[in-house]
Amino acid sequence: MLRCAILDDYQSVGLGLADWSRVRATSFSTHFTDIDELAAALADFDIIVIMRERTPFTAEVFERLPRLRLLVTTGMRNASVDLEAARAHGVVVCGTASSSxxxxxxxxxxxxxxxxxxxxxxxxxxxxxxxxxxxxxxxxxxxxxxxxxxxxxxxxxxxxxxxxxxxxxxxxxxxxxxxxxxxxxxxxxxxxxxxxxxxxxxxxxxxxxxxxxxxxxxxxxxxxxxxxxxxxxxxxxxxxxxxxxxxxxxxxxxxxxxxxxxxxxxxxxxxxxxxxxTPHLGYVTAGNYHRYFREAVQDIDAFLDGTPIRVLS
The missing domain is CATH 3.40.50.720 (NAD(P)-binding Rossmann-like Domain)
Structure with missing residues (x-):
């Protein structure tokens, strides 16, 4: 069973808002500000779910996470993810819907x-x-x-x-x-x-x-x-x-x-x-969070089945 990390889950709600039974999911409620700390914490994870643009995924991050296979971002646009670097490292990047x-x-x-x-x-x-x-x-x-x-x-x-x-x-x-x-x-x-x-x-x-x-x-x-x-x-x-x-x-x-x-x-x-x-609360509502994590699991399930959906890269 692949390991999945949920990053920047400030309210510690991610695990309870969707069915993660097909992966071994771990939620991180604290924000990693240091790339060495980030790389060390995520070294053993195959799948990572990120919340909007809270943690940038640069070329260096992809380089330091060779085990990573799937990155799911909430929303269908994330300027902090280097999609070209993701492709170069063989990482599939998928998104979710987000209400305006x-x-x-x-x-x-x-x-x-x-x-x-x-x-x-x-x-x-x-x-x-x-x-x-x-x-x-x-x-x-x-x-x-x-x-x-x-x-x-x-x-x-x-x-x-x-x-x-x-x-x-x-x-x-x-x-x-x-x-x-x-x-x-x-x-x-x-x-x-x-x-x-x-x-x-x-x-x-x-x-x-x-x-x-x-x-x-x-x-x-x-x-x-x-x-x-x-x-x-x-x-x-x-x-x-x-x-x-x-x-x-x-x-x-x-x-x-x-x-x-x-x-x-x-x-x-x-x-x-x-x-x-205010601390970037614009998208932080119950409806959006349910949508984010439910669709993140859908992305993961589709990836595991060999038919990725909502693919960004």
Whole structure:
């Protein structure tokens, strides 16, 4: 019976959400930050299941795991897996479905939390602090700027409209035909940053989008505007964002993604008072987790039967 490792199972739920009876499955709830430690822990495993992009599988990792035969990633896209290296080492890589609804819901949790200053107000309540110290932002009548109008961006648009917001959108290949379908106004990139009260990022990370939001774009935003990123951290220049927040060039940011995860203790984005930060919870829901682990087992069963499914490499 092949051995299977489930990595980064922070909540220790993976083994209970699917039937792993065809393999000897072991769950790791702690994150391996050191490649030597990772390689030593996984040396005897034939199959590895990874949760999104928590643990990158680079060429060096594949090189150090010669026994590995199957890698299953949750979701059908994982930029942290070197697919070419996987092929070179004879490792089959498979994926699972992933719902776009939870990330949209998480984005709205951050927007609402920022708009109504929930973090400082809730903290004051717990510490017997002042009773009301902020004035909330009205979403109704304000402008929501969407960077990207794909599956998640489209959901964001519909919810923004339900709040009574004026929704505008931009991405490099976005067309007026698409925005008209959703009742959204097609903006230029500069218009989006200049006019929006909330800018929300919903793009795929690529060479074209890496660093897309930098010092210039942030400088175009209104002092009372918020930036929300639940997509990928590297789309936003992290140093420029920290400077804009530190200097009060924008009102604040809602962040669920970071270039280093887990975010190191004492990191500035953990401590800035105008940041509402969460530990990459966008996809972490009961429905998604059931889907991930159930389909991961389906991938494993199909591989064992000699007919791999949902193959990425």
């Amino acid at each position: 609804i939870p990330p949209a819901e998480m984005t709205w949790a951050l927007i609402l939390g920022l708009a109504r200053h929930l973090l400082p107000e809730a903290t004051a309540m717990r510490s017997d602090g002042p009773w009301q110290s902020t004035i909330g932002m009205d979403l109704h009548g304000s402008t929501l700027g969407l960077l990207g109008l794909g599956k998640i961006g489209s959901q964001m648009a519909r919810i923004g409209q339900a709040f009574g917001m004026d929704v505008i959108a931009w991405s490099q290949h976005l067309t007026k035909t698409r925005t008209d379908e959703l009742g959204v106004r097609l903006a230029t990139k500069d218009e989006l940053f200049t006019e929006s009260d909330v800018v929300s990022v919903h793009l795929v990370l690529s060479a074209r989008t890496r660093g897309l939001v930098g010092k210039r774009e942030l400088s175009l935003m209104r002092p009372g505007a918020y930036l929300v990123n639940t997509s990928r951290a590297a789309i936003v220049d992290q140093a420029a964002l920290a400077a804009a927040l530190r200097e009060g060039l924008i009102a604040g940011a809602g962040l669920d993604v970071f270039e280093t995860e887990p975010l190191p203790a004492g990191h500035e984005l953990r401590t800035l008072p105008n940041v509402l930060a």
